[in-house]
Amino acid sequence: MKIFTGEAIKEADKYTIENEPIASIELMERAANIIAKRIEIEVKKETPLLFLIGKGNNGGDGLAVARILHNAGYDCSIHSAFNVEDLSEECRYNIDRLPTHIIKTDLENITDKTVIIDALLGTGVKGTIKEPVSTIIEKVNSLPNKVISIDLPSGMKSEFENKGQTIIQADLTLALEFPKLAMLLPEAGEYCGKIEILPIGISKEYTDKTDTGYQYITSQYIESIRLKRAKFAHKGTYGHALLICGSRGMIGAAILATGAALRSGCGLVTAHIPAEDRYALNMAYPSAITSLDQENVFSEIPYKISKYNAIGIGCGLGMDNETISAFKHLLISADAPFVIDADALNIIAVHSKLRYSIPQGSILTPHLGELEQLIGPWTSEEEKISMVRRLAIKLKVIVVVKGAHTMVCLSDGNCYFNSTGNSGMAKGGSGDVLTGYITGLLARGYSSEHAAILGVYTHGLAGDKAAERYGCEAMNSKDLIDYLAI
Numbered sequence: 001m002k003i004f005t006g007e008a009i010k011e012a013d014k015y016t017i018e019n020e021p022i023a024s025i026e027l028m029e030r031a032a033n034i035i036a037k038r039i040e041i042e043v044k045k046e047t048p049l050l051f052l053i054g055k056g057n058n059g060g061d062g063l064a065v066a067r068i069l070h071n072a073g074y075d076c077s078i079h080s081a082f083n084v085e086d087l088s089e090e091c092r093y094n095i096d097r098l099p100t101h102i103i104k105t106d107l108e109n110i111t112d113k114t115v116i117i118d119a120l121l122g123t124g125v126k127g128t129i130k131e132p133v134s135t136i137i138e139k140v141n142s143l144p145n146k147v148i149s150i151d152l153p154s155g156m157k158s159e160f161e162n163k164g165q166t167i168i169q170a171d172l173t174l175a176l177e178f179p180k181l182a183m184l185l186p187e188a189g190e191y192c193g194k195i196e197i198l199p200i201g202i203s204k205e206y207t208d209k210t211d212t213g214y215q216y217i218t219s220q221y222i223e224s225i226r227l228k229r230a231k232f233a234h235k236g237t238y239g240h241a242l243l244i245c246g247s248r249g250m251i252g253a254a255i256l257a258t259g260a261a262l263r264s265g266c267g268l269v270t271a272h273i274p275a276e277d278r279y280a281l282n283m284a285y286p287s288a289i290t291s292l293d294q295e296n297v298f299s300e301i302p303y304k305i306s307k308y309n310a311i312g313i314g315c316g317l318g319m320d321n322e323t324i325s326a327f328k329h330l331l332i333s334a335d336a337p338f339v340i341d342a343d344a345l346n347i348i349a350v351h352s353k354l355r356y357s358i359p360q361g362s363i364l365t366p367h368l369g370e371l372e373q374l375i376g377p378w379t380s381e382e383e384k385i386s387m388v389r390r391l392a393i394k395l396k397v398i399v400v401v402k403g404a405h406t407m408v409c410l411s412d413g414n415c416y417f418n419s420t421g422n423s424g425m426a427k428g429g430s431g432d433v434l435t436g437y438i439t440g441l442l443a444r445g446y447s448s449e450h451a452a453i454l455g456v457y458t459h460g461l462a463g464d465k466a467a468e469r470y471g472c473e474a475m476n477s478k479d480l481i482d483y484l485a486i
Contacts, residue, residue: 001197001221002207003214003417004178006123006158012177012210016203028057028090031176031200032064035150038174038198039069042148043115048075050110052136054120054154055082055091061150061176062119063094070102077105081120081132107139116140116147118168120154123180129155129166141169149173152180153191160382162188169193177202179216184405184417185381215416217408217457225450229265238267239309239443243436244330246316247323248296251277253316253342255284256429256477257436261312262287263484264440272302298323305334312439314344315432324351331357337448338362341435342370349373360396361411361448365435367402389413398452400438402431406460408452416453420460424467429477434459437484458484 004012017024043049051066053059063078070076084092110116118140120133129137137155140147147170152158155167158180165188173183173192177200183192197216215221230237241261246254254273261269262285271281275292282290291302299322302308311334317323324347331338337359340348345366348354355374358364366374371384375391378384385407392399392409401407404423408416438455446454462483466475469483 001216001218002178002210002212003181003184003216004207004210004212005181008210008212009123009158009178012202012206015206016201019203019205025090025093027200028060028094029064031198032061032068034198034200035061035174035176036065036068036072038196039065039117039148040072042172043074045073046075048077048111048114049117050105050107050114051076051078051117052120052140052154053078053080053082053091054122054133055087056122056124057088057090058119058122058151058154060088060090060094061122062117063091063098065117065119065150066102067094067098070099077103077110079105079107079136081136107136107143110143110145112144114145116143116145118147118149118154118170120168122151123158125155125157134166137166137168146171147193149192151176152183156180156182156188156191158182160185160187160380163380167191172196174198176200179417181214184216184407186403187381189404213414215414217416217418217420217453222454222457225446225454227265227445235267238265239445240268240270240307241266241440241443242270242272242291242302242305242308242311242336243315243439244272244298244302244311244313244317245432245435246271246273246277247298247318247320248274248276250316250318251280252429253432255281256432256481257312257315257439258285258288259478259481260433260436260484261440261443263481264437264444266309266440266443268443269440270302270308272298295322299326301326301330301333305330308334308336308443310339310439310442311336312339312341312435314341315435317343319343319347319350323347328354328357331359335359337442339365339435339439339442341365341431345370346373355395358395358397361398363398363400363438363442363448363452365400365402365431365438367431371399371401385409385415389415398448400434400452400456402434406456408456410449410452418456418460420457421463422460422467422472424470424472424475425460425463425477425480427475427477430459430463430480433462433477433480433484 149170441451465483466479
């Protein structure tokens with residue numbers, strides 16, 4: 001699913017109105033009916049609703065939803081931030097259509113049980129938030145009430161420059177047709193709560209023909225890139241993955257990566273580990289092959305390195321001198337694409353010339369700390385994305401920036417944001433699972449782009465399934481392996 005800027009979304013609305021054709025107010029009514037149906041699922045009919053109304057089309061959406069839900073039996077009231085003469089044409093139209101039973105009320109007069117529907121501001125926010133809206137937002141954020149935002153939390157700019165901005169803290173954001181980029185970035189994404197995308201019938205012709213550098217990974221896209229298994233295939237058909245992981249005291253990282261690779265569908269998985277740790281890995285995953293290093297760190301390249309279809313390296317690796325030397329030799333000896341994580345990334349950051357030895361089509365999987373070591377500090381989310389793009393394009397690699405809504409930056413600069421995963425995955429070892437899984441997908445025969453995207457999505461989905469079973473607090477990284485499935 002494409003992610004458009006606020007300006008492009010306005011153009012999409014305009015194109016839909018002109019080419020469907022449909023009147024602007026009818027498009028608003030269509031959207032309002034879809035929003036109202038979703039709120040009916042979320043909120044019981046006996047729960048009072050207070051609609052915060054702005055002066056633009058977002059306010060018009062809110063007014064139309066209030067009328068629809070009032071007619072469906074909800075107790076609806078509104079709080080308008082502006083006088084009638086300040087409202088847009090669509091907003092005034094919907095205010096005139098309000099039933100007389102819908103009263104205007106103040107935020108001071110609501111109970112804790114009231115659900116607040118935020119329809120103050122839409123995607124056109126520019127600059128800082130001014131009165132009277134800023135006071136309303138601050139008041140709402142001080143209340144214990146549940147908040148549902150229409151399209152995006154009021155005050156949030158749709159892309160960048162949200163640091164220090166006054167933004168409503170929503171529990172649920174109902175994004176219309178497209179996710180907004182700011183929702184997926186750490187600068188302000190926390191304000192969205194849970195995000196749901198509601199299709200409202202924007203022109204498919206417009207979305208298909210309009211380019212954007214950002215995509216949102218959906219289950220439909222994942223289904224379109226899956227590979228099928230042949231009935232008469234054998235273990236050699238589906239590739240051989242090599243994992244170079246672990247060091248003294250860090251064999252758990254190798255075990256987690258190996259277990260995940262074995263869930264990927266590839267034919268064979270070999271783990272190159274210190275010889276002293278072979279029993280632990282064999283007991284955990286007897287179906288894995290072991291390649292043994294006589295040192296307690298990575299110090300020598302596995303035998304016949306050319307037989308492997310993909311190489312994952314870094315999990316629990318350490319940064320001993322022997323390891324650095326072996327890694328340098330490995331980079332110039334192997335032709336297969338790499339998945340590079342953890343200490344392997346740190347080695348590349350320290351020995352920066354090594355990055356030019358990384359095979360094209362390899363996948364780098366840094367968390368934010370490792371990313372800063374690779375590209376240097378950034379001052380904004382926009383600058384961070386620009387720097388990641390430059391790295392991916394320059395080295396012709398894929399960069400997976402791990403975190404909430406993990407970003408996969410392809411070697412052409414296009415960025416895909418993940419739609420799965422949760423905060424329970426913020427535990428040691430989750431990245432080891434991802435590295436092993438993506439390495440297995442690469443060996444299995446997926447392209448580097450599809451392996452990264454499918455790996456990130458399925459890894460997040462496994463986290464969601466684990467959270468359902470154990471909860472975000474109790475789940476751990478090993479649980480992810482049990483729920484990996486494609």
